[in-house]
Amino acid sequence: MTRQLAMVIDLNKCIGCQTCTLACKTQWTDRGGREFMYWNHVETQPGKGYPRGWQEAGGGWSGDALRPGRLPRLAEDYGVPSEFNYDALFNDAREPLRPSTPPAWGPNWDEDQGAGEYPNAYFFYLPRLCNHCTRPACLAACPRQAIYKRDEDGIVLIDQDRCRGYRYCVAACPYKKVYFNPHAGRSEKCIFCYPRVERGIPPACAFQCVGRARHVAFRDDEQGAIHKLVDLWKVALPLRPDFGTEPNVFYVPPLSPPSFETDGRPSSRPRLPDDHLEHLFGPAVRDALARLEAEIARKQAGHTSEMLDLLIAYRHGDMFRLDRPKEAAQ
Amino acid sequence: MSLRGALTLALAAILATSAAADDAATLRGAGRLSDAAAAARGVSLDPLAPHWQAVPAVRLVAYPQTSIAAAADRSPPREVDVRVAVAGKTVAVRLEWPDETADGWDTDRTDAFPDAAAVQFAAQSDVLPYIGMGEPQQPVRLWLWRHQRRAEVLAARGFGSLEPARGSPPNAQAVRTGRGGWALVLRGERPFPANPLPMAVAVWDGAEQGRAGRKYLTAWHLVRLPGVKVDRAWLRRLAEEARSTGDAARGRHLVVDHGCNGCHDLQGTHTIDAGPDLSIAGGIHWPGYLRRSLLNPNAFIVPHVGYMQPGTDGRPVSLMPAFEGSSQDLGDLVAYLASRR
Numbered sequence: 001m002t003r004q005l006a007m008v009i010d011l012n013k014c015i016g017c018q019t020c021t022l023a024c025k026t027q028w029t030d031r032g033g034r035e036f037m038y039w040n041h042v043e044t045q046p047g048k049g050y051p052r053g054w055q056e057a058g059g060g061w062s063g064d065a066l067r068p069g070r071l072p073r074l075a076e077d078y079g080v081p082s083e084f085n086y087d088a089l090f091n092d093a094r095e096p097l098r099p100s101t102p103p104a105w106g107p108n109w110d111e112d113q114g115a116g117e118y119p120n121a122y123f124f125y126l127p128r129l130c131n132h133c134t135r136p137a138c139l140a141a142c143p144r145q146a147i148y149k150r151d152e153d154g155i156v157l158i159d160q161d162r163c164r165g166y167r168y169c170v171a172a173c174p175y176k177k178v179y180f181n182p183h184a185g186r187s188e189k190c191i192f193c194y195p196r197v198e199r200g201i202p203p204a205c206a207f208q209c210v211g212r213a214r215h216v217a218f219r220d221d222e223q224g225a226i227h228k229l230v231d232l233w234k235v236a237l238p239l240r241p242d243f244g245t246e247p248n249v250f251y252v253p254p255l256s257p258p259s260f261e262t263d264g265r266p267s268s269r270p271r272l273p274d275d276h277l278e279h280l281f282g283p284a285v286r287d288a289l290a291r292l293e294a295e296i297a298r299k300q301a302g303h304t305s306e307m308l309d310l311l312i313a314y315r316h317g318d319m320f321r322l323d324r325p326k327e328a329a330q
Numbered sequence: 331m332s333l334r335g336a337l338t339l340a341l342a343a344i345l346a347t348s349a350a351a352d353d354a355a356t357l358r359g360a361g362r363l364s365d366a367a368a369a370a371r372g373v374s375l376d377p378l379a380p381h382w383q384a385v386p387a388v389r390l391v392a393y394p395q396t397s398i399a400a401a402a403d404r405s406p407p408r409e410v411d412v413r414v415a416v417a418g419k420t421v422a423v424r425l426e427w428p429d430e431t432a433d434g435w436d437t438d439r440t441d442a443f444p445d446a447a448a449v450q451f452a453a454q455s456d457v458l459p460y461i462g463m464g465e466p467q468q469p470v471r472l473w474l475w476r477h478q479r480r481a482e483v484l485a486a487r488g489f490g491s492l493e494p495a496r497g498s499p500p501n502a503q504a505v506r507t508g509r510g511g512w513a514l515v516l517r518g519e520r521p522f523p524a525n526p527l528p529m530a531v532a533v534w535d536g537a538e539q540g541r542a543g544r545k546y547l548t549a550w551h552l553v554r555l556p557g558v559k560v561d562r563a564w565l566r567r568l569a570e571e572a573r574s575t576g577d578a579a580r581g582r583h584l585v586v587d588h589g590c591n592g593c594h595d596l597q598g599t600h601t602i603d604a605g606p607d608l609s610i611a612g613g614i615h616w617p618g619y620l621r622r623s624l625l626n627p628n629a630f631i632v633p634h635v636g637y638m639q640p641g642t643d644g645r646p647v648s649l650m651p652a653f654e655g656s657s658q659d660l661g662d663l664v665a666y667l668a669s670r671r
Contacts, residue, residue, distance in 0.1 A: 033437070075438070182439060
């Protein structure tokens with residue numbers, strides 16, 4: 001029986017600062033052909049995201065069958081990391097500082113664009129990483145059994161000795177969170193910071209989050225935030241559950257201010273359209289938002305709310321419960 | 331030794347020699363055996379070196395791999411001209427095949443695949459291994475070339491088992507031919523002592539996102555190496571594996587009578603996939619393999635989850651029942667399947 005380490009990200013607390021992105025990048029992907037990869041990134045929704053158009057790139061499950069998926073392109077869909085002509089600063093003042101090759105896309109290319117028209121424009125931030133799925137399509141797609149899911153914490157890893165760079169996993173992941181390293185000739189992905197996790201230290205993205213938006217705990221730990229938010233209170237939901245991979249990263253969906261009527265008065269409709277949230281988080285998002293709003297009302301009325309206290313995260317250390325099961329600690 | 335004893339031995343030797351010659355002739359006639367050239371002064375890695383023109387080529391047909399995950403839009407087969415030259419323990423294989431575009435290893439792309447080719451070798455054993463990467467009990471050895479990557483020597487014991495093999499990798503040199511294709515020489519240590527040496531070829535087209543099973547493969551082909559003793563018993567067994575004397579026209583009806591077409595695609599229509607696609611069975615399999623599969627489906631099960639189920643002892647069991655019927659029916663079925671290509 002696989003024990004599952006999981007994450008909840010509270011989208012109401014994410015300010016899109018990309019501290020998680022940088023924490024991950026400096027730790028894992030700033031070298032060796034990984035420069036274009038963002039194992040963790042924050043994209044703006046609605047938006048094409050990263051890689052560009054990942055939601056329409058296929059992959060995942062259709063019942064028991066893998067859905068076909070396509071491979072993102074380095075320059076067009078991920079974006080090539082820019083080098084700058086720093087020499088120009090010291091040589092010719094008329095030459096502006098600029099990227100040596102014009103960039104075409106990047107991990108936050110359409111940041112803050114969102115959708116809608118003023119005054120009803122809207123967007124929110126969506127941090128994304130490998131979901132360490134319970135039914136990983138990447139694992140199923142590999143013809144070499146190079147991908148495995150660890151029993152002790154459910155972390156999904158690519159065995160770099162077995163991988164031969166066929167990229168069926170890249171196509172199969174509907175979140176496009178497996179990346180092909182064209183220098184190494186192998187595919188790579190978020191490792192949920194397992195070398196940290198094994199020492200009881202949370203993944204870098206979660207630990208560095210300045211908004212205290214990320215909780216990490218074992219799913220079966222009834223005192224942990226994941227069990228409470230996902231299974232008990234049902235206010236945290238997987239991203240695109242229709243992909244069928246059963247993610248283990250969950251999101252507290254974003255609340256929304258009211259939209260404005262043409263005369264400027266607030267309406268009863270939320271600024272973030274329900275159907276967009278439902279597209280991302282499934283039909284359960286409506287109940288989750290209702291529960292969240294009810295709990296906020298309770299707290300505002302002066303009552304106590306264990307849910308909100310947990311989401312507020314008064315103490316940083318309370319957000320992480322990484323105690324290893326005894327047998328895995330041996 | 332008595333005179334009579336000596337005569338008997340001599341006669342036996344002559345008979346054996348002539349039987350071996352018959353077996354070789356049979357295999358050669360069936361297009362399943364050819365001769366490597368002896369290259370006393372070494373073998374050039376340059377595919378355009380003049381001496382390669384003096385080496386006779388055998389044309390093998392490489393069929394798109396359809397035993398697992400058949401592509402809906404099946405490509406036509408590709409012809410590969412194969413030349414083999416031997417110098418001592420060094421074997422050099424020259425391949426030439428059509429491929430309209432040169433697709434290299436591109437570090438600026440995540441969606442590109444290089445053109446590639448591999449030569450697969452088998453050791454001497456009771457039967458030829460399954461053509462697709464060998465079998466658990468019958469490993470194969472491979473030389474793999476990918477455009478703009480170092481050539482590799484690999485070993486496999488079935489699908490998904492490919493791993494680096496011990497020994498030095500082959501040298502490789504490839505050039506574009508004027509006819510829009512590749513000419514490639516792979517040169518390395520003779521991988522197995524068998525003579526004749528079974529080899530098969532696979533090519534991948536990067537433009538078709540070729541990699542792993544998305545490839546074109548030939549059937550086993552035997553290459554007789556000069557200056558190395560031919561094992562007659564081995565030659566005998568190979569001739570037996572190549573034998574197919576049945577009536578293919580009759581076999582065509584038998585596949586319906588026996589219900590084979592309920593699970594196997596025999597026409598290339600992609601409407602049936604409960605068992606491996608057999609519409610090119612004759613192109614990639616020898617009659618002996620087809621016979622073995624019919625009589626004992628569990629001797630080797632094409633490793634696809636849909637083709638097997640767990641047996642009572644936990645080991646996988648083929649979904650296909652063993653053939654039951656007359657030996658004539660068996661022969662006719664094999665003849666029909668061997669004609670599918």
